Amino acid sequence: MVIGPIDSCTLNSDGAVHLHTSMGSTGGLIRNHLDDCLIGFNKKIGLSSPLQAELWGIYIGLCLAWDHNYKHVQVQFDCSEALKLISSPLAESDAYALVQVIAYLVKETFDNGLCYNSM
Numbered sequence: 003m004v005i006g007p008i009d010s011c012t013l014n015s016d017g018a019v020h021l022h023t024s025m026g027s028t029g030g031l032i033r034n035h036l037d038d039c040l041i042g043f044n045k046k047i048g049l050s051s052p053l054q055a056e057l058w059g060i061y062i063g064l065c066l067a068w069d070h071n072y073k074h075v076q077v078q079f080d081c082s083e084a085l086k087l088i089s090s091p092l093a094e095s096d097a098y099a100l101v102q103v104i105a106y107l108v109k110e111t112f113d114n115g116l117c118y119n120s121m
Contacts, residue, residue: 010035010074013063017047017055017081026050028059032067041066056081057100060088064104068111075112 015030029044043066047058056079067075079085087096093105 008035009072010076011040011067011070011072012037012076012078013060013067014078015056015059015063016079017050017052017057017059019050019052019055024049024051026052026055026058028055028062030059030063032063032070032072041070053081053083053087054098054100056084057088057098057104060084061100061104061107064107064112068107073112 012033013030014033015028017026017028019026026047026049027044028047029042031039031043032041034040043062045058045062047055050058060077060079063077064075087093087098087101088104088108090096093101094109096102096105
């Protein structure tokens with residue numbers, strides 16, 4: 003295990019949508035630089051697509067990381083489409099408002115952006 007700066011953390015998030023009802027939920031956890039689990043979260047997000055559920059998990063997790071004063075965040079999730087959208091240079095003008103908000107949050111609050119790791 004590589005120990006990062008004390009103000010670093012890893013966010014693991016995942017979203018899911020029920021096949022028949024399209025009701026979505028998201029959840030995740032934040033681990034500190036020593037790999038200790040610090041915060042867990044889950045949220046029902048209502049009618050959504052799988053991509054929206056993934057994006058909500060990333061957004062909620064980033065807000066929690068910022069609220070707990072983490073400035074360096076590695077984000078791990080399993081949606082390559084979400085990775086493509088939020089890491090795009092055009093993310094701040096994306097058609098999805100949630101992508102725009104995530105891009106703005108990253109640009110304005112986190113040192114050196116984020117490190118994305120699609121699982």
